[in-house]
Amino acid sequence: MSATAVAAAPLSERAQLGRALLGRFARRSLDVLVAIWIFSGAIVFVEPSPYELAFVLVLPVALLAGLGLYRSTVGLLAIIFLFTPFALIACFQVRYSSVTSALTFSLVTIFLLVTSYFVANFVAEAPGRRMKLIVSAYTAAALFASILGTLAYLRLVPASDLFLLYGRARATFKDPNVFGPFLILPAMFALQRILLGDRRQVIWGGLFYMVIFVGVFVSFSRAAWGHFALSSGMVLALVFFLEANAREKVRILMMSLAGALLLVVALAGLLSIPAVNHLFEVRAASQDYDSGATGRFGRQGYAFELALDHPWGIGPAEFRNLRIVEEPHNVYVTVLHVYGWGGGFLFYLLIAVTLWKGFAALARPSPYRLLAIPLISTFAMLAGESAIIDTDHWRHLYLLIGLIWGVSSAMGQYESHAAGKRLLV
Template identity: 30%
Template sequence: MVFSGAFVVIDVAYNAMSLLAIGVFALLGLRLDRRNIPLILFLVVFNLAGLAALQPYLEVDEAREFMLGTCFVGTTAIFFALSINQNALQRLTAIKWGLILGALAASIIGIIGWLDIAGLGTAFTMYEGRVSGTFRDPNVLGSFLVLPALYLIHDFLRDSSGRFIRLMIAMPVLLALFLTQSRGSWAALVIGMLVLAAMMFITTRQDAMRARLTLLTLLFFVVIALSLAALLSMENVSQIIQDRFVLQKDYDSGPSGRFGNQLRALPELLKLPFGYGPNRHSYYFPENPHNTYMMAFSSYGWVGGLTFLAFIACTVVVAWRNALTRTPFQSHAVVMFAGLVPHLVQNFQIDTDRWRHLFLIYGLCWGLAAISNRWLDEYRVYAHRAYQRAMAWRTASPPDEPLRA
């Protein structure tokens, strides 16, 4: 299921695999923990708000399909949270490698398109040579690759075994991410790497490990810098950098640009309790807001927008606590937090409200919170019982005889 998420050009693959996985897990027994309820409530209220905003536009296919997609990704988030309530470590590992292998496949296909091998350039690139691979948008491909890249970097820094293999996998993934020419994805990777390095440094107890982390992190950034320098020596790549490495493009600035439209939409949305309706922002402006927080109010109304903001705030707190809590799942929690933060920053410059991989992150952050708290509760009970047994044995044992002179 996770691997198929890398093939967005074939929607039916991920949809079918998701429905199959949910059905199989439901038949075999999908455990519901009371700690999963906050996630479910947030997503149910958010989707109900969207359905309320949909009512005037029930006859509009685009609006109906938009809400169907929102309900679907919300369901997958809940599924991922519940799926790790049992056999957590094995399933988290399976999800990790599903992401990595999916990213590798999408990256290789994208690079083949960029090199125009067998005339596949038009199939796997968009917008004058930007790599899109198995996605419909280079920006989404780039952001999708961030979490698998962080997993590879984390394992490279943490575990000495298999470093060469991870490096070989990471190289095409990072190259494809660069070739998407997505400024948001580039920033997301840098932010994610910085958060990952900081969290690994904070959560590591051994000074030797911290020294190694510092050295390897610096070495990794040096390798990235040298790779960029080598790429910049290529004329076509140098043009990519000059064109994309700016904070604002022509379509961003001006009263009718992206940011100007956002400012004009704000006072209008304050007067509309149900917003413009699901995916109807572009009926009032040239395009959607490219701001997920604004899109929440635009498509889901006041209730949906406020619910989304509360959900994001709580998810950050939950993910932060997961990353700092010493459990068998802490390494996954650290990577999830490092993957979450840059996506929340990206929310300010692109619409992510139906990104499959982002809802996977949401679901796993809340799922990790549930299993981490349950593990801590069980550990406390075990420690308390062990203490009671030790005290009972000590009380029952006869005192030592005094030494004779």
């Protein structure tokens, strides 16, 4: 319709036409904005981070685009609604911090939960195309962070110290212990392409996997090292037993041996650098802060006892002002302090239901099962890692939750297509 015709149309028709044009523009721009948002997850120097700011643009555009809301994600929405009052009540229990800073912390948590609900519905609406979009953007972010962190560790970029902490690579993150685990999900999708893809996918997947492997290594996070290894083993086993045919199983066995040899060579090359070898020996050894009454595990016991005495919680950032200045570094204890018993229970429920949905998705044949394998292989290990570190503000934790709920919803809607073509993103 021409501009003249639009101007001549009745007001109601012009309003409808305007809404239609706005909706069309929103649908066209939504994928681009989501890709930018996912990529911004690699830049977490401050709170609120660019990730939060980018989502503020994504959400209204998604609503204008008519994003569907699915019955299968209502459980996730219910958890968010029930969690919110407990998290806010706990903010008013603080004694040493300001209520404003406590509210900011809890509102960020609620905000991140909302992102998981958005992702779940976004993926459920078009699982193949949108998972490819998200994985591609996440892979680009992981490669950017890995390369920057590695080059900074090797002192090959200007102002390298900005991207290091205690001699360990942190790239554009606050902490190496967040940087390392952030990289793992794209590496698992890359590994799956190595195992089942064509020659081109094998080459690119292998390159991505190795670059991310080096990035995880130079973070010198022991938890990230274990997470990477165990998630890789889980992807390998699940693909082998659930998806590979006889010919692919032979190929996987051969490639696994070759890949393991290549990783050993790469690791040996890294350890041949004296500074790398020294830090590796330090990090691989038992750390003083892990043991003793005030060590990581000792203070977790004290933190749990404290939590039992405060059903409404003590609020964010309060524990460090009490008898022990270090945080518990166990999210399953921390959430009881920060969000109270009710908020802590709902956080446990969120993790448990997400694990159940992920493993249930693996149990039924579907063209979407290859989307679920890297997700649950990463999330299951992240849930375990949360017992030794606080993860309740890790952006990729909530992204993983949303992706698992989204893929699970898609599998429930399209179970009749179980014999369809496998989706390898």
